[in-house]
Amino acid sequence: MKFGVVVFPGSNCDYDAYMVAKSVVRQEVEFLWHQDTSLHNCDCIILPGGFSYGDYLRTGAIARFSPIMKKVIEFAKDGGMVAGICNGFQILLESGLLPGAMLRNTSLRFICKFVQLKVENKDTPFTNMCNQGQVLRIPIAHTDGNYFIPEEGLKQLLENDQIVFRYCDERGNITPAANPNGSLDNIAGICNRAKTILGMMPHPERASEIILGSEDGKYVFRSIVNFFNPGR
Amino acid sequence: MNSKATSSTEPEVTLDLVKQHGLNEEEYEMIVKILNRKPTYTELGIFSVMWSEHCSYKNSIAILKTFPRDGASLLAKAGEENAGAVDIGNGQAIIFKIESHNHPSAVEPYQGAATGVGGIMRDIFTMGARPIACLDSLRFGNLSSPRVRYLFDGVVRGIGDYGNCFGVPTVAGEVYFDESYTGNPLVNAMCIGVVKVDQIARAKAEGEGNPVLLVGASTGRDGIHGVTFASEEISEKSEQRRPSVQIGDPFMEKLLMEATLEIIKEDLIVGIQDLGGAGLTCATSETAARGKSGIEIDISLVPVREENLIPYEIMLSESQERMLVIAKKGYEKKVQEIFHKWGLNSVIIGQVTDDRMLRVKNAGKVVAEIPAASLVLGGGAPVYIREKRKPKYLEDANRFNPSELEVPPDFDSVLLKLLGSPNLASKKWVYEQYDTMVRTATVVGPGSDAAVLRLRKTNQAIATSTDCNGRYCYLNPRMGGRIAVAEAARNVVCSGAKPLAITNCLNFGNPYDPEVYWTFTECVAGMSEACRTFETPVTGGNVSFYNEDPQRIVYPTPVVGMIGLIEDLKHVTTMWFKEEGDLIVLLGENREELGASEYLKVIYNLVKGETPELDLHKEKGVQDACLEMIRNGWIKSAHDCSEGGIAAALAESCISSPNRLGAKIRLGDKIRADALLFGETQSRIIVTVKPEHWSDLEKIAQKHQIPFSVLGKVEGHNLNIEGWIDLPVSKLAEVYESAIDRIMEKKVEAVRK
Numbered sequence: 001m002k003f004g005v006v007v008f009p010g011s012n013c014d015y016d017a018y019m020v021a022k023s024v025v026r027q028e029v030e031f032l033w034h035q036d037t038s039l040h041n042c043d044c045i046i047l048p049g050g051f052s053y054g055d056y057l058r059t060g061a062i063a064r065f066s067p068i069m070k071k072v073i074e075f076a077k078d079g080g081m082v083a084g085i086c087n088g089f090q091i092l093l094e095s096g097l098l099p100g101a102m103l104r105n106t107s108l109r110f111i112c113k114f115v116q117l118k119v120e121n122k123d124t125p126f127t128n129m130c131n132q133g134q135v136l137r138i139p140i141a142h143t144d145g146n147y148f149i150p151e152e153g154l155k156q157l158l159e160n161d162q163i164v165f166r167y168c169d170e171r172g173n174i175t176p177a178a179n180p181n182g183s184l185d186n187i188a189g190i191c192n193r194a195k196t197i198l199g200m201m202p203h204p205e206r207a208s209e210i211i212l213g214s215e216d217g218k219y220v221f222r223s224i225v226n227f228f229n230p231g232r
Numbered sequence: 233m234n235s236k237a238t239s240s241t242e243p244e245v246t247l248d249l250v251k252q253h254g255l256n257e258e259e260y261e262m263i264v265k266i267l268n269r270k271p272t273y274t275e276l277g278i279f280s281v282m283w284s285e286h287c288s289y290k291n292s293i294a295i296l297k298t299f300p301r302d303g304a305s306l307l308a309k310a311g312e313e314n315a316g317a318v319d320i321g322n323g324q325a326i327i328f329k330i331e332s333h334n335h336p337s338a339v340e341p342y343q344g345a346a347t348g349v350g351g352i353m354r355d356i357f358t359m360g361a362r363p364i365a366c367l368d369s370l371r372f373g374n375l376s377s378p379r380v381r382y383l384f385d386g387v388v389r390g391i392g393d394y395g396n397c398f399g400v401p402t403v404a405g406e407v408y409f410d411e412s413y414t415g416n417p418l419v420n421a422m423c424i425g426v427v428k429v430d431q432i433a434r435a436k437a438e439g440e441g442n443p444v445l446l447v448g449a450s451t452g453r454d455g456i457h458g459v460t461f462a463s464e465e466i467s468e469k470s471e472q473r474r475p476s477v478q479i480g481d482p483f484m485e486k487l488l489m490e491a492t493l494e495i496i497k498e499d500l501i502v503g504i505q506d507l508g509g510a511g512l513t514c515a516t517s518e519t520a521a522r523g524k525s526g527i528e529i530d531i532s533l534v535p536v537r538e539e540n541l542i543p544y545e546i547m548l549s550e551s552q553e554r555m556l557v558i559a560k561k562g563y564e565k566k567v568q569e570i571f572h573k574w575g576l577n578s579v580i581i582g583q584v585t586d587d588r589m590l591r592v593k594n595a596g597k598v599v600a601e602i603p604a605a606s607l608v609l610g611g612g613a614p615v616y617i618r619e620k621r622k623p624k625y626l627e628d629a630n631r632f633n634p635s636e637l638e639v640p641p642d643f644d645s646v647l648l649k650l651l652g653s654p655n656l657a658s659k660k661w662v663y664e665q666y667d668t669m670v671r672t673a674t675v676v677g678p679g680s681d682a683a684v685l686r687l688r689k690t691n692q693a694i695a696t697s698t699d700c701n702g703r704y705c706y707l708n709p710r711m712g713g714r715i716a717v718a719e720a721a722r723n724v725v726c727s728g729a730k731p732l733a734i735t736n737c738l739n740f741g742n743p744y745d746p747e748v749y750w751t752f753t754e755c756v757a758g759m760s761e762a763c764r765t766f767e768t769p770v771t772g773g774n775v776s777f778y779n780e781d782p783q784r785i786v787y788p789t790p791v792v793g794m795i796g797l798i799e800d801l802k803h804v805t806t807m808w809f810k811e812e813g814d815l816i817v818l819l820g821e822n823r824e825e826l827g828a829s830e831y832l833k834v835i836y837n838l839v840k841g842e843t844p845e846l847d848l849h850k851e852k853g854v855q856d857a858c859l860e861m862i863r864n865g866w867i868k869s870a871h872d873c874s875e876g877g878i879a880a881a882l883a884e885s886c887i888s889s890p891n892r893l894g895a896k897i898r899l900g901d902k903i904r905a906d907a908l909l910f911g912e913t914q915s916r917i918i919v920t921v922k923p924e925h926w927s928d929l930e931k932i933a934q935k936h937q938i939p940f941s942v943l944g945k946v947e948g949h950n951l952n953i954e955g956w957i958d959l960p961v962s963k964l965a966e967v968y969e970s971a972i973d974r975i976m977e978k979k980v981e982a983v984r985k
Contacts, residue, residue, distance in 0.1 A: 012399025016672045051397040054483030141667045
């Protein structure tokens with residue numbers, strides 16, 4: 001399979017995602033420039049973390065208008081796989097590919113640290129290598145990661161099993177103390193109804209090698225690869 | 233929009249105006265002699281910024297030249313380029329430097345700190361290196377003051393927002409709090425980059441007719457006379473200097489870096505220099521002087537963001553995120569295409585000449601014409617050696633008799649008080665606001681002795697640390713200087729690295745004060761001695777004088793930024809305890825030294841006594857032994873003993889262990905208990921090993937002739953120091969980790985309640 005990592009001006013986790021795709025899960029991978037109008041036959045598009053267009057105005061608000069996003073939106077609506085990490089998640093929300101919005105963290109500060117995530121739905125192309133309820137140790141790094149969605153929307157997320165990750169403690173308990181940013185219902189990652197589009201605030205690409213303190217992020221990448229090449 | 237030539241008449245150059253520019257009569261006479269005429273207003277501005285302390289190092293350069301600056305692996309020596317360059321083998325070099333942004337941060341903490349980070353990163357990528365890490369060494373007054381909390385909060389946000397957006401991990405540094413820094417905080421930013429040896433870009437203008445381009449952001453009125461501001465004390469009037477503080481745009485800087493690295497990689501240029509202090513003036517005159525060439529520019533071509541800028545303002549503006557590029561003739565179009573791709577300005581504003589003059593035109597009319605070399609350090613800029621005198625305060629401050637102090641009855645509470653004091657407490661509140669992991673090279677982040685960054689495509693890593701204890705330097709500047717270097721070296725050794733080289737940021741008061749100048753020269757002497765011992769040459773850095781507010785002078789604070797090389801990732805070592813049953817071993821010895829300690833300050837509010845003695849030979853032995861033990865694969869944790877002494881060091885190794893492991897310790901030394909527990913004797917490292925390696929360690933210790941003793945073992949979940957301390961690690965951790973948070977987030981807590 002082939003990953004495509006979009007490079008917006010201001011993306012800064014593009015290289016990290018690229019390296020995991022290439023060197024850790026050893027797949028074909030290509031950078032996609034924001035002015036490009038082709039996805040170069042990529043199977044899974046990654047919208048990486050960073051500060052696209054400086055995130056001036058509002059996080060992700062400008063990126064959604066870039067030429068490449070027009071193609072990504074078409075691709076996603078056709079059932080193509082897209083994973084948005086951090087700023088990428090914010091862009092997916094701004095593009096309307098995923099529901100909800102991001103508020104400032106309750107601390108009103110940037111927060112960078114390792115957190116625990118509970119896998120709430122293992123039946124997605126992004127989590128099929130995980131166990132249901134498994135606890136992953138993956139870092140966050142953001143100022144606007146306080147996920148919000150109105151009651152009706154939350155109901156739909158729950159009904160359709162769209163909540164993929166929740167912040168939890170070491171034992172997998174979903175507690176207020178384990179919630180680093182104030183996200184509604186401790187939500188850390190969601191997908192669309194078809195389970196083909198994932199948005200998550202934590203950075204799996206930063207936790208895919210043991211030397212960096214955790215390999216748990218590799219589950220996300222390996223699940224994607226497994227989805228395309230089952231049993232590999 | 234392009235600047236329009238203004239017809240407004242420029243002020244006449246008078247002696248008063250000269251003095252307002254921070255130049256004295258003698259210096260003005262030198263200018264007249266150089267030009268053989270009176271300078272124009274623009275020329276006066278140019279001389280004043282280039283001959284400011286900040287750019288010319290006029291009061292420090294003679295002393296700086298006494299630093300050891302040679303080493304086999306140095307690719308660029310101090311002062312030759314924008315930053316130092318060290319060859320690490322494999323065709324790669326490390327580029328690194330530290331710089332101050334104290335004065336801007338004193339007035340506008342957020343932008344002051346942000347542009348400090350931006351400025352030092354430009355120094356690194358202008359040499360063709362991609363920044364891989366930033367460090368920040370910070371000093372503030374007492375956190376009980378709301379103004380100090382405002383400065384601390386703003387500086388941390390400024391550093392975070394700039395580095396986080398740019399996409400460089402901020403991995404280490406220090407934060408100290410002391411009244412001496414109340415009105416004049418210190419904000420020293422360090423950046424480390426990696427470059428292929430054959431792709432290091434040089435900061436010089438050569439080759440007559442080569443086009444000179446100004447690239448990046450447009451030019452405005454921000455930051456005019458930033459360098460002159462940096463060359464005076466902080467006073468009530470400093471608030472008026474707010475316009476001298478630059479405004480940062482990390483997004484623009486990120487684009488500027490990508491474009492810059494691309495033109496260097498494509499081999500399209502002969503030279504490049506960033507526009508930092510003294511803006512266009514400094515970049516043109518320094519590149520021309522280095523290349524033994526001249527530069528001619530027309531400032532009417534400079535893209536500006538405001539109307540009616542006069543030549544003086546354009547030459548002195550310190551608008552951020554700009555670079556001066558000297559392209560190879562014929563390749564300028566290619567350069568411009570690359571900048572266009574990244575959405576950035578790139579305008580040809582002039583060319584290299586062979587007459588060694590800096591010639592500035594405004595729409596064809598010459599407004600300044602100065603021999604380039606006369607402006608720069610090492611050329612015509614003045615050099616002074618100031619009067620020095622041993623400070624009076626020392627006699628009283630060094631006089632201290634510990635026997636007048638009672639030994640406290642309860643050491644549990646003393647330890648808790650120390651761990652909860654802002655200087656010793658965890659700096660989590662600070663570093664969790666920094667992105668410490670972006671670019672996935674951070675093997676050890678903040679919170680151990682040094683940060684460790686892997687080098688891709690190799691099995692090597694870089695360890696880095698900044699260190700300086702201002703109180704030590706205040707009480708004994710020579711010893712304090714030595715210790716700053718020794719502790720930085722000890723920290724990288726504890727992480728498994730061999731110390732390679734240092735950069736430094738020398739923060740002092742007004743150099744015209746003989747007592748300040750004495751402490752400055754003594755600190756430099758002490759650092760030099762230590763650098764020679766550890767064979768870590770000084771590759772460059774920065775001097776910041778005039779760090780005073782109306783009430784006080786900052787402690788002499790010569791911050792050391794050390795880099796070391798870890799030959800094999802297997803050698804990476806952290807400070808936390810790993811496994812129950814491991815032996816805890818002390819390399820070095822405990823002595824009765826209470827002077828200058830955090831203990832005296834926190835418990836008795838005393839800044840007294842002698843700075844701990846540092847014997848360089850002993851120190852080298854301890855470090856060499858530790859590194860050899862690590863390389864042999866025996867060491868499971870290593871942590872240096874510094875502020876708070878052996879008790880604090882042990883507590884830190886317990887608290888930082890993921891399972892909050894405890895320790896059972898017995899200290900047999902026959903010295904006063906508080907000195908034994910909290911004294912800050914130097915040249916001590918606490919390591920843990922499996923019991924079976926004890927005899928191996930002993931052999932190495934004997935070989936290096938260092939004292940060596942077993943303190944106890946890793947056990948349970950209490951820190952137990954027999955006879956004195958017995959506390960659950962969870963309790964220590966709670967106090968240690970929440971101390972700064974509690975001070976800074978009071979409001980938030982109130983709301984939550």
